Amino acid sequence: xxxxxxxxxxxxxxxxxxxxxxxxxxxxxxxxxxxxxxxxxxxxxxxxxxxxxxxxxxxxxxxxxxxxxxxxxxxxxxxxxxxxxxxxxxxxxxxxxxxxxxxxxxxxxxxxxxxxxxxxxxxxxxxxxxxxxxxxxxxxxxxxxxxxxxxxxxxxxxxxxxxxxxxxxxxxxxxxxxxxxxxxxxxxxxxxxxxxxxxxxxxxxxxxxxxxxxxxxxxxxxxxxxxxxxxxxxxxxxxxxxxx
Numbered sequence: 001x002x003x004x005x006x007x008x009x010x011x012x013x014x015x016x017x018x019x020x021x022x023x024x025x026x027x028x029x030x031x032x033x034x035x036x037x038x039x040x041x042x043x044x045x046x047x048x049x050x051x052x053x054x055x056x057x058x059x060x061x062x063x064x065x066x067x068x069x070x071x072x073x074x075x076x077x078x079x080x081x082x083x084x085x086x087x088x089x090x091x092x093x094x095x096x097x098x099x100x101x102x103x104x105x106x107x108x109x110x111x112x113x114x115x116x117x118x119x120x121x122x123x124x125x126x127x128x129x130x131x132x133x134x135x136x137x138x139x140x141x142x143x144x145x146x147x148x149x150x151x152x153x154x155x156x157x158x159x160x161x162x163x164x165x166x167x168x169x170x171x172x173x174x175x176x177x178x179x180x181x182x183x184x185x186x187x188x189x190x191x192x193x194x195x196x197x198x199x200x201x202x203x204x205x206x207x208x209x210x211x212x213x214x215x216x217x218x219x220x221x222x223x224x225x226x227x228x229x230x231x232x233x234x235x236x237x238x239x240x241x242x243x244x
Contacts, residue, residue: 028087030064030192031124034108037071039098040128043169044068046176047094047126050185051192055200064192066092069108081108086115090122090192095148095163096129102150109152120156124191125163126184128170134160164188 031051035044045068052062067084070077085091091112099105113119125132130148134141139158141149164184175181190197 027089029067031090032088033068033092035094036098040094054189085111092124094126097147100150106152
């Protein structure tokens, strides 16, 4: 005869197993950012910061986690890199002739493609230099004209992938804050968040408005506190003089 509480404990254990499995299926990072350090290191840094900041509530540091490779070559770093690729929801590639010829970029792409059956559906391409050309009859990238396409990308797409053109940003003195850069960031955030682009823009606008309101309230509070302190100090001086 089985005791009644054994059924309850088994249910709890089964629930714990299911919960642990669900946790392992959840991405650790919203996106993995792949790029060539020499060619696009600065662009990748700014893009990573904006992707984490965009449409973030004023009281939060960031709304999403983006893994950006720091270029550290060691066994431990490679293990961490592999884990980050395998536990990211999306793969963002900054494409350029430098990344197309990079063995390191090829390694990261190959690891992503190997680890996910839906790899091609979750790749987002940002073009920073060179050309991306599609050969429709072959249903693949054009090998002769695609100077920014790493060979690891050949043969994985069923139709021409949409990419974001940021070639203007390579030599631009300022990127963050420009409408074209904001649009690129919003487009990527919408993709990795699974939300319409319009709602992402709306969320960013509301968060900026709330941040301005919070800043105004904080500033007014500090001014009132300063006035109160000055008033209290003045009264103290007056009382001290009267006492003397």
